[in-house]
Amino acid sequence: MKDTDYEILPFFPKVFYTKDLNLINDKDYDNILLNCKKQKYITTNKQNSNSSKASKSQKILDLKDFNKLKQIIYNEFNFFKNNILKYTNTNFKITSSWITKTEKNNYSLLHNHNNSMFSGIFYVNVNEKQLNVSFQNIFKSSFSIEPKEYNIFNSCEQKVFVKNKTLILFPSEVYHTILSNEMYNDRYSIAFNILPTGKIGINNTDEQVNINVV
Numbered sequence: 001m002k003d004t005d006y007e008i009l010p011f012f013p014k015v016f017y018t019k020d021l022n023l024i025n026d027k028d029y030d031n032i033l034l035n036c037k038k039q040k041y042i043t044t045n046k047q048n049s050n051s052s053k054a055s056k057s058q059k060i061l062d063l064k065d066f067n068k069l070k071q072i073i074y075n076e077f078n079f080f081k082n083n084i085l086k087y088t089n090t091n092f093k094i095t096s097s098w099i100t101k102t103e104k105n106n107y108s109l110l111h112n113h114n115n116s117m118f119s120g121i122f123y124v125n126v127n128e129k130q131l132n133v134s135f136q137n138i139f140k141s142s143f144s145i146e147p148k149e150y151n152i153f154n155s156c157e158q159k160v161f162v163k164n165k166t167l168i169l170f171p172s173e174v175y176h177t178i179l180s181n182e183m184y185n186d187r188y189s190i191a192f193n194i195l196p197t198g199k200i201g202i203n204n205t206d207e208q209v210n211i212n213v214v
Helices: 026-038 064-084
Strands: 017-020 041-043 053-055 091-102 118-125 133-136 157-160 166-171 175-178 187-200 209-211
Touching: 017 064, 026 064, 026 118, 026 187, 064 091, 064 118, 064 166, 064 187
Parallel strands: none
Antiparallel strands: 017 166, 041 053, 053 091, 091 187, 118 166, 118 187, 133 157, 133 175, 187 209
């Protein structure tokens, strides 16, 4: 038997979708950044002086200034759910959205997003030379073994480089943290949660439910 006569089966993976939304022109991008800077912000963790801040509004993408971006995000999510996940018969809706403002040396604690199926981050203003977000698998093995080299099969953490206009979609249950901002300019990103809406599940079974998203 040859060494190549085997197959790796990545059963039950967590699927992440990332894309640089370069279709957003410079003028629209400048307006998004300007409107991010105009928002009012509150500290997300009052016990941590280095905590990142969140916009006071939790419906940012419903504001007129962000309507165009909201439609672009919906288009990308629909491509993801229809062509990758094949959820063509189910509609989804953004339930909440907010801006995260991360000042120099600020960061967030490890967290996930409850009462949501998918979440996303659109990066508005970042330092492209530094890592900005870390996704982690908290359900790791009981054994801590250091591999010769790390890959997606033996890692419990994945840190991601992003650019301005990068969009990431991921399952809401995945734990993640905003990494410390090492640049002098404030880092801005727009986060959001998504739920299925209407009838979901297998027809005529006790698994079927009707979700009304307000």
